[in-house]
Amino acid sequence: MRLLLQETRALTMRSVKRLSRERISMIFGLIQPMLFWLILFGNLFQKTAQIPGFQAPDYITFLTAGVVVMTVLNSGLSGGVDLLFDKESGFLERLLSAPINRNSLIYSRFIFVMGITSVQILVILLAAFLLFGVYPHSGLVGLAFIMLVGLLFGLGLIAISLTLAFAIKGHGNFFALMGFLTLPLIFLSTALVPIQAMPGWMAFLAGFNPMTYAIEAVRELIIGGWHWGHLLKVLVVLLAFDAVSIGLSSRVFHRQVG
Amino acid sequence: MKAIEIHNLKKTFGEKNVVENLTLDVEKGEVFGLLGPNGAGKTTTIRTILTLLKPTEGQVTVWGHDVVTQPRDVRQVLGYVPQEKAVDRFLTGREHLILVADLYHLTRPEAKKRIEDVLALVDLSQKADELVNHYSGGMKKKLDIACGMIPNPKILVLDEPTLGLDVESRIRIWDYIRRLQKSGLTILMTTNYLDEADQLCDRIAILDRGRLAAMGSPESLKKGLGGDRVTVRFGPGRNRLEELSDALKKELAFVNGIKLSPADHEMEIRVASNEEAISPLIQKIHQHGHLILAIQYSRPTLEDVFITYTGHKIKEDSALL
Numbered sequence A: 001m002r003l004l005l006q007e008t009r010a011l012t013m014r015s016v017k018r019l020s021r022e023r024i025s026m027i028f029g030l031i032q033p034m035l036f037w038l039i040l041f042g043n044l045f046q047k048t049a050q051i052p053g054f055q056a057p058d059y060i061t062f063l064t065a066g067v068v069v070m071t072v073l074n075s076g077l078s079g080g081v082d083l084l085f086d087k088e089s090g091f092l093e094r095l096l097s098a099p100i101n102r103n104s105l106i107y108s109r110f111i112f113v114m115g116i117t118s119v120q121i122l123v124i125l126l127a128a129f130l131l132f133g134v135y136p137h138s139g140l141v142g143l144a145f146i147m148l149v150g151l152l153f154g155l156g157l158i159a160i161s162l163t164l165a166f167a168i169k170g171h172g173n174f175f176a177l178m179g180f181l182t183l184p185l186i187f188l189s190t191a192l193v194p195i196q197a198m199p200g201w202m203a204f205l206a207g208f209n210p211m212t213y214a215i216e217a218v219r220e221l222i223i224g225g226w227h228w229g230h231l232l233k234v235l236v237v238l239l240a241f242d243a244v245s246i247g248l249s250s251r252v253f254h255r256q257v258g
Numbered sequence B: 001m002k003a004i005e006i007h008n009l010k011k012t013f014g015e016k017n018v019v020e021n022l023t024l025d026v027e028k029g030e031v032f033g034l035l036g037p038n039g040a041g042k043t044t045t046i047r048t049i050l051t052l053l054k055p056t057e058g059q060v061t062v063w064g065h066d067v068v069t070q071p072r073d074v075r076q077v078l079g080y081v082p083q084e085k086a087v088d089r090f091l092t093g094r095e096h097l098i099l100v101a102d103l104y105h106l107t108r109p110e111a112k113k114r115i116e117d118v119l120a121l122v123d124l125s126q127k128a129d130e131l132v133n134h135y136s137g138g139m140k141k142k143l144d145i146a147c148g149m150i151p152n153p154k155i156l157v158l159d160e161p162t163l164g165l166d167v168e169s170r171i172r173i174w175d176y177i178r179r180l181q182k183s184g185l186t187i188l189m190t191t192n193y194l195d196e197a198d199q200l201c202d203r204i205a206i207l208d209r210g211r212l213a214a215m216g217s218p219e220s221l222k223k224g225l226g227g228d229r230v231t232v233r234f235g236p237g238r239n240r241l242e243e244l245s246d247a248l249k250k251e252l253a254f255v256n257g258i259k260l261s262p263a264d265h266e267m268e269i270r271v272a273s274n275e276e277a278i279s280p281l282i283q284k285i286h287q288h289g290h291l292i293l294a295i296q297y298s299r300p301t302l303e304d305v306f307i308t309y310t311g312h313k314i315k316e317d318s319a320l321l
């Protein structure tokens, strides 16, 4: 146990050190596109607030939840990228030739990516407040639950990303598949439009998208309503999502590295 | 107990047999070289020893531990310097070493001392706090070796340690390897440079298409070819070399064998390793009334060994590329 901690801490610190040397790419790569969504679409689609069944006071308030969860989606799905590059550069071979518990590789990725994701969520919410005056009306407890929902969704995504990083040959294929996954996940969710405004088949599919659940919970918490029953249901759905993706991921992982 | 024991190792990827029927031992304290052309299966063998690949068949034991059932014990006694320069360009040299020290569970004070020692060993103390991004190829390789030495291993495994390096860096790395051996380390390395194997290795195994072609010390392998070679060229015309060859074999005790060129103007004579054979040889040839146009004396090289056992050169001539 002590050994596992030492390994995991060392591997996590490596990612932190790398990040501190790539600050610019981090800012432009991860945060800026999300702000772009918020600002561009927020102004473009103000009228959506007049759609029947629309509960948020305005589109920006509505969109903030979508942007928060899209940020989680983005960083979660890129959670395996570093591992992929380690695999290609041979650095992974160096790590695996050490007498480490293989799980420390996975744990350190989870810790690091979830840390980054938390910071990103806070930055998005801060920007939404400073630019548009949107803030979680459910208060600090609500904020804590927003983080919880975000991280639970992120956990499963990181597992999926790590699985693909291990299973797929070549980063070209990896990024192609990521792009292929991201768009339908976003459009078949309530990130940009409420479920009431979707055609029937789309609404049907969105009902199977874990992202929809995460967004709906975050949205309620931002608008200010506490719907404990719904929140609980969302947490259960996300936990199930995590269990499935982590189970899958650990099978692929242990087949690859023993 | 041997440092490494490989018994009947076989490794297949899908349908392809990459290593077959490989049996060899590495003694404690020796520098053992796996020599072979590209694709011979050197890295595959090494990765099996490191527990990164599972053998398809056969047993591999490292310092008494089985690679399949006790992989962590095996990894604990090995230091590894991979073939590709496996460095993270966003870390400094020292950060690499700290990471590796943690992965081998050194305590803080142990790690600190060890890091200073290995940095001094590979002359990187001055550059330790620079980003690896700014290192030259030779420096990266040195850092690789330093990482391999951090765990204070029983066996250091180096996969093509001087591939693609300039002459000066190669010689420096040879020097580290010799010093490490003096300090009692067992070293297993692969190479496809014959001179490197010849200079560094106590024993070598020649691998060709996944099979062991020959094994032994470079000296004994060369001796096994039947001694030094004297090539004698005669003028054009009918030389009746067969008669001469029979006479030389009969009359000179140190002649081990003779090969004639088909064009009847060259003969290749194997003599017991000793330059003093040359003068009596020349006299005899003259006595038999032959005129020597040119004569060349050479010691067998590992290249000759390689060609003899595998039937081809280790590298294609670059002119053909």
Ligand SMILES: Nc1ncnc2c1ncn2[C@@H]1O[C@H](COP(=O)(O)OP(=O)(O)OP(=O)(O)O)[C@@H](O)[C@H]1O
Binding pocket: B013, B018, B036, B037, B038, B039, B040, B041, B042, B043, B044, B045, B083, B192
């Ligand atoms: N993971 C793998 N899957 C399929 N084939 C592989 C795999 N690894 C190696 N091979 C094949 O096995 C053969 C031997 O490869 P190996 O890397 O062991 O050779 P090598 O002797 O180290 O060569 P080099 O001098 O080029 O490093 C090659 O033909 C290679 O294509």
Ligand SMILES: [Mg+2]
Binding pocket: B042, B043, B044, B083, B159, B160
């Ligand atoms: Mg190789």
